[in-house]
Amino acid sequence: MKIAFFNTKSYDKEYFKNVNKESDIELTFFDGTLNCETTELTKGHQGVCVFVNDKLDADVIKSIAEKGVKLIALRCAGFNNVNLEAAQKHNIKVVRVPAYSPSAVAEHALALILTLNRKTHKAYNRVRESNFSLERLTGFNLKGKTVGVIGTGKIGAEFCTNMIGLGCNVIAQDPYPNDDLKSKGVKYMEIQQLLEQSDIISLHCPLTPESKHLINKATIKQMKPGVMLINTSRGALIKTKDAIKGLKKGHIGYLGIDVYEQEEGLFFNDLSENIIQDEDIMRLMSFPNVLITSHQAFFTREALEQIATTTVQNIQDFKEGKPLENEIVPKP
Structure with missing residues (x-):
């Protein structure tokens, strides 16, 4: 064959x-x-x-x-x-x-959180230039923070377990609650409650007609000011232009994405000598509180x-x- x-x-x-x-x-x-x-x-x-x-x-x-x-x-x-x-x-x-490998994607989501929070990517570049200053590198303790997980399939469940291990308060939304996660302390709730309560929100749901642009102007408004938003699932779960507006207003405090709504033709390619025509991703890359990886969460x-x-x-x-x-x- x-x-x-x-x-x-x-x-x-x-x-x-x-x-x-x-x-x-x-x-x-x-x-x-x-x-x-x-x-x-x-x-x-x-x-x-x-x-x-x-x-x-x-x-x-x-x-x-x-x-x-x-x-x-x-x-x-x-x-x-x-x-x-x-x-x-x-x-x-x-x-x-x-x-x-659910672990691969769940661990990459955690890597985005830790990097955005503790700014290790910026510290690395500073030290290589002999700049040992700690100015503007302040982070926060993950322990005790509320992490909202949208989608608790195999990857989402693995991510929940990781965050519980770090001492976080984990809440979740999924049409099919996981009894094992419940026994570990994960609380399931409606999405509006999750958005309102979460310090960090991580997306682990599939892309369907119902979930497309799940994160949009209306749902961003429901989130805590300064929320950290992580997406290692599918790019179109987030309406990019609305996320950019949320970043500009300061409502989204951190954005970590391994997937992008218009990633076709960009991700998996070396475009270092090209002029990128996608204005949205170039705008995202200009924010100091945005971290983008090119669909590598699975890559172990x-x-x-x-x-x-x-x-x-x-x-x-x-x-x-x-x-x-x-x-x-x-x-x-």
Whole structure:
């Protein structure tokens, strides 16, 4: 079985080649994204392997179906970039990696919090320039602070546990409360209460039509002045322009994001010699209290190995006609 592998980076090749060496699956690696302009590359392949910035809308799916593609293998947990109805219409199966390393993302969210708070990135740069001053490096104790967690799936639950370990008061919002977290002291409440009470808010929910722009002008107004907002989930959970206004007014005191609403074409690329045309991200980068990483929360050795292992197994199960444990289907 031949799989067209899009959005390839050096680490993708390394981990997938290593995991796939015992398999008879043939991977063809392409650097570019899968979109309307690159569907011709799928000719001769029975499946495609894609990542978060590949856009599989109805037109792309129709095109790859006409070229014989029968499987879309996502090497990520999120699937908001795939039109599931179109895939079902064209008899294309969709599989994903539902959980590869919750610890990796939860720990990165904590890293953003600690860096923003204690300003270690600024201290590092100062000391390298022989500036040992502590001026404007004041932080705050995390112990005793109220941390609001929106979404307590596997990653959110891991994050809650980490914050409890640091002595924080953890509150949460999720349609499906986790009894284990409750037993550890996590209090579930409505989102408005969470926004009003939290010193730090961390987003760990999926991107759906209902959750898009969950953080907007109205919900920012409900937050405590000076709140710290962290997003390691999906960029469009935050309405960027409203977050910028919140930062300018000082209502958002800190913003740490590993994902960005318009990250396609930016993240995962070296644009150091380019003029960035995205005015919103350039504005965000100008704030001293904003920390941006480029979708690296998942990026650990353990996670990369698990992503490759699960993806190859998903493809192998499809090839052998076995039940697809990680299949995604449209909601009825």
